[in-house]
Amino acid sequence: MNAPADRPPLSQELAEALASRFGSRFSVATSVRLHHGKDESSHAPMPPDAVVFAESTAEVAEIVGLCHRHRTPVIAFGTGTSLEGHLLAVQGGVCIDLSALNQVTAIRQEDLDATVQCGVTRKALNAALNGTGLFFPIDPGADASIGGMAATRASGTNAVRYGTMRENVLGMTAVLPDGRILKTGGRARKSAAGYDLTRLMVGSEGTLGIITELTVRLYPVPEAISSAVCAFPTLSAAVQTVIQTIQLGVPVARIELLDTLAITAINRHSKTSLREAPTLFFEFHGSPTGVKEQAETVQEIAADQGGQDFEWATRPEDRSRLWQARHDAYYASIGLKPGCRALTTDVCVPISLLADCIAETYLDLEASRLVAPLVGHVGDGNFHLVLLVDPENDEELARAQGFASRLAQRAIRMDGTCTGEHGVGIGKQGYMTLEHGDVAIDLMRALKRAIDPGNTMNPGKILPAP
Numbered sequence: 001m002n003a004p005a006d007r008p009p010l011s012q013e014l015a016e017a018l019a020s021r022f023g024s025r026f027s028v029a030t031s032v033r034l035h036h037g038k039d040e041s042s043h044a045p046m047p048p049d050a051v052v053f054a055e056s057t058a059e060v061a062e063i064v065g066l067c068h069r070h071r072t073p074v075i076a077f078g079t080g081t082s083l084e085g086h087l088l089a090v091q092g093g094v095c096i097d098l099s100a101l102n103q104v105t106a107i108r109q110e111d112l113d114a115t116v117q118c119g120v121t122r123k124a125l126n127a128a129l130n131g132t133g134l135f136f137p138i139d140p141g142a143d144a145s146i147g148g149m150a151a152t153r154a155s156g157t158n159a160v161r162y163g164t165m166r167e168n169v170l171g172m173t174a175v176l177p178d179g180r181i182l183k184t185g186g187r188a189r190k191s192a193a194g195y196d197l198t199r200l201m202v203g204s205e206g207t208l209g210i211i212t213e214l215t216v217r218l219y220p221v222p223e224a225i226s227s228a229v230c231a232f233p234t235l236s237a238a239v240q241t242v243i244q245t246i247q248l249g250v251p252v253a254r255i256e257l258l259d260t261l262a263i264t265a266i267n268r269h270s271k272t273s274l275r276e277a278p279t280l281f282f283e284f285h286g287s288p289t290g291v292k293e294q295a296e297t298v299q300e301i302a303a304d305q306g307g308q309d310f311e312w313a314t315r316p317e318d319r320s321r322l323w324q325a326r327h328d329a330y331y332a333s334i335g336l337k338p339g340c341r342a343l344t345t346d347v348c349v350p351i352s353l354l355a356d357c358i359a360e361t362y363l364d365l366e367a368s369r370l371v372a373p374l375v376g377h378v379g380d381g382n383f384h385l386v387l388l389v390d391p392e393n394d395e396e397l398a399r400a401q402g403f404a405s406r407l408a409q410r411a412i413r414m415d416g417t418c419t420g421e422h423g424v425g426i427g428k429q430g431y432m433t434l435e436h437g438d439v440a441i442d443l444m445r446a447l448k449r450a451i452d453p454g455n456t457m458n459p460g461k462i463l464p465a466p
Contacts, residue, residue, distance in 0.1 A: 009049055009092070010028075010049035010050055010072065010092070010093075011070050011072070013070065014066060014070040014094075015050060017066055018050065018052055018063070018094070021062070022053070022059075022063075025052060025053040025054075025055075026050065026051075026052050026053075027050065027051045027052075027053075028049070028050045028051075032051050033047035033048055033049070033095075034047050035080070036048055036051045036077050036080075036087065036095040036097065037087065037089050037095070038080070038087065038088070039081065039082040039083065039084075039085065039086060039087045039088070040080070040081050040082065040083050040142070041082065041083050041084055041085050041344070041425070041427060042341050042342060042389075043088060043426065043427065045088070046088035046089050046090055047089060048073075048089035048092060048093055048094060048095040049089070049092045049093060049094065050094050050095070051077075051094070051095045051096075051097055052094060052096055052097065053097045053099075053100060054096050054097065054098060054100065054101065055100045055101065057101075057173055057175065057181060057212040057213060060096060060098070060101075060175045060210055060212050061175045061179045061181050062179070063094065063096055064096075064175050064176075064177065064178075064179045064210065065178065065179025066179075067093070067094050068178050068179055071454055071456065072094055072456060073089065073092060073093025073094070073456050073458070073459050074093055074094055074095075074096060074177075074210070074456055074457055074458070075087060075088075075089055075096070075206065076095075076096055076147075076148075076151070076206045076210045076211075076458070077095050077096065077097045077098060078098055078099065078118065078119060078144065078145030078147055078151075079099070079121065079142070079144050079145050079148060081142035081143075081144045082148065082152060082422070082423065082425065083346070083422045083425075083427075084419070084422050084423050084424060084425030084426065084428060085425040085426040085427050085461075086151075086206070086423060086425040086426075086458070086461060088426060090426065090460035090461075091459050091460055093456070096210065098118050098119045098145070098147060098210075098212070099119045099145070100119060101117035101118050101119040101120075101147075101212060101213075102117060102119040102120050102121075102124065103116070103120070104116050104117075104120055104124070104125060104128040105117065105213070107128065107129065107218075108187075109132050109134060111187060112134065112217060112218045112219065112220070113170060113215055113216065113218055114128075114129070114136070114215070114216055115213065115214070115216075116214055116215075116216065117147075117212065117213055118145060118146060118148075118150075118210075118211050118213060118214065119145050119146075120145065120146050120147075121143045121144060121145050121146070122136060122138065122139065122140075122143060122144060122149065123143045125146060125216075129218065133220060134218040134219065134220060134221065135218065135219060136168075136216060136217075136218055136219075137158040137161075137168075137219055138154060138155060138158065138159075138162065138164065138168055139157050139158050140155065140156035140421065141156060141157070141327045141330070146214055147211045147212070149165050150165050150169050150172065150201070150202050150211055150214055151201075151202075151203070151204065151205050151206055151211055151423075152165075152203065152421075152422065153165050153166055153202055153203030153421070153423065154421055154423075155382075155421040156377065156421065157254045157256060157283075157323070157326070157377055158253055158254055159377060159379075159380050159382075159421075160246075160254065160377065160379030161251060161252065161253040161254070161285065162219065162253075164421070165203075166199060166202050166203065167217075168216050168217045169185070169198055169202050169214055169215070169217075170186065170187055170188075170189075170215045170216065171184055171185025171186050171198055171214070171215045172184050172185065172198055172201060172211050172213060172214045173214075174209040174210060174211045175209055175210045175212060176208075176451065177208075177209065177451065177452040177454065177456055177457045182197070182209065184197040184201065185197070185198040185215070186215075187215055200447075203423070204462075205424065205425065205458060205461050205462055206457060206458035207457050207458045207459075207461050207462055207463075208447075208448065208451045208457060210457070222253075222285035222286055222291075223286065223287050223288065224284075224286060224288040224291040225253075225283065225284070225291070225314075225319065226283070226284045226291050226312060226313070226314050227281070227282060227283045227284075227312070227313040227314075227318075227319045227322050227323070228281075228283075228284075228295060228298070228299070228310060228311060228312050228313065229274065229279060229280070229281055229309070229310075229311050229322065230279065230280050230282070230299075230302045230307040230308070230309065231263075231274070231277040231278065231279045231308045231309050232277060232278045232279070232305060232306060232307050232308070233277070233278075233306045233308075234278060235259055235278040235358065235362070235374075236355060236358075237278070237306050237307070238278045238280050239354055239355045239358055239378065240305050240355060241301050241302050241305045241307065242255055242280065242351070242379065243352065243354060243355065244301050244305075245297075245298055245301055245379075246351050246379060247351075248297065248301070250294050250297050250298060251285075252283065252284060252294060252298065252379060253283045253285040254281065254283040254377075254379065255281070255377075255378055255379035256280065256281040256282075256326055256375065256376065256377060256378070257278070257280055257376045257378040257383065258279050258281070258326070258373070258374070258375050259278050259373060259374040259375075260276055260278055261333075261336070261371070261372075261373040261374070262329055262332075262333065262373035262374060262375050263275070263276050263277065263278075263279050264276050264336070265329065265332040265333045265335060266325050266326075266328065266329055268332065268335060269325075269328055269331065269332030269335050270325040270328055270332065272325050275308065275309050277308075280307075280378075281322065281323070281326055282295070282298060283319070295312075326375075329373070329375045329386075330342070330344075330375075333388065334386070334388065336373070336388060337371055337388040339390070339391075340388040340389060340390060340391070341388075341389050341390070341391040341397075342386050342387065342388060342389075343386075343387040343389055343397075343400050343401070343404060344384055344385075344386055344387070344422070345384055345385045345387065345404050345407050346382070346384055346418075346420055346421060346422040346428075347382070347384075347407055347410070347411035347416055347417065347418060347419070347420060348380065348383075348411065348417050348419075348420030348421075349381045349415070350381055350414065350415055350416065351380070353381075353414045353415070354378060354381050357410060357411060357414055357416070358383065360410060361410065364403060364406055364407070364410075365385070365403065368399050368402070368403045369399065370387055370388075370389075370399060370400055371387075371388045372385040372386060372387045372388065372403075373385070373386050373388075377420075377421075380420075381416065381420075382420035385407070387400040387403065387404065405430075409431070409434065412434055412435045417435060418431040418432075418434075418435055424461065425461055425462070426460060426461060429461075429462065430464065432462070432463065432464050433464055441463065441464070444462075444463055445463055448463060
């Protein structure tokens, strides 16, 4: 777990400067480095040379400035829940742990926004909003940090109604590669003033700077919330229900699809007793009358597609149990094959092509002889397969990687994307040129060189090698 062989280890001068300034908050301990050199992805750990625990934007700027002067890579760390190798120190360097930047600094009920430090998690923000009548809707499943969610342009189960982090970050503070502190955006709901630097930073995965504070949109807690589960005779019937629901303009808050294998995994893991068949999870937000009308419309659509066991969950505890089971689907899936390594996919296609994409994918999956539960935020055309692979079986791993590659290419061919929400990291770099084209990639590289000419900010991520 030393520095990668193609670059020298951390310079003694930089190590001494960081140790002198931060004391026990600077560490080169193997266990600390290893913890900060892995995420939830299937990629092998790549630990940094050192870890520094920052407690303020000023400290982040100081650390980045020191690393800039010593031409040393810098990687930001939030909660470690990313899925595409975003945290891996592919060129060694210094990891900045941002978990101590965990204060909700302002909640403005009248303007429906809040300012938070980057280490605040989504659950912590919603806990702080308790009693205000407001909530933050972006829910990627894991209790990720708000800064990390912005950096990876996360979304999740509520995106079909509330959008992604792209739509819900109003402004931010970020530390640039040379240590300067940048402030972008503001609290106005719209602006036509200059380049949109906020959107440039959202989704940049720490390659252009480190986000340390954000102002985010909030939403009123719905007057009424109702959830429902419905099983279907076929996966196609479930997907057609989704397509018709969206095309009719029903303002559902969430539509989640799980195939039979995923439901089997959830029943085992969460001790639920759902019918083991392709299943849709719905959630409806609005007035009591509006929620009732939405649910009745969707129930009629589902019935036309052979939907069964349309069950309601209106009590908060029942809804929480239902959605916790859905959020646990990743870990439940891993439990289907003990000792396995999970390789996740993350494609998104136009809603009209969702059925075709899933049908082709299932044929490919069968031919590939792989075990892979399917789950998805299908209200916006995004779905995932959790490929369960024996880490000791190179042939099986190769089959899984080939399948994942074909799936990404299939989504791009259907005018979709290789990653709907997980981000690029190192896992999706190989598809960037195919998805965006040479001109767009050249422009991205030019932006990276202009902002980070020393290539010290999370190097080796997003952009394919020239």
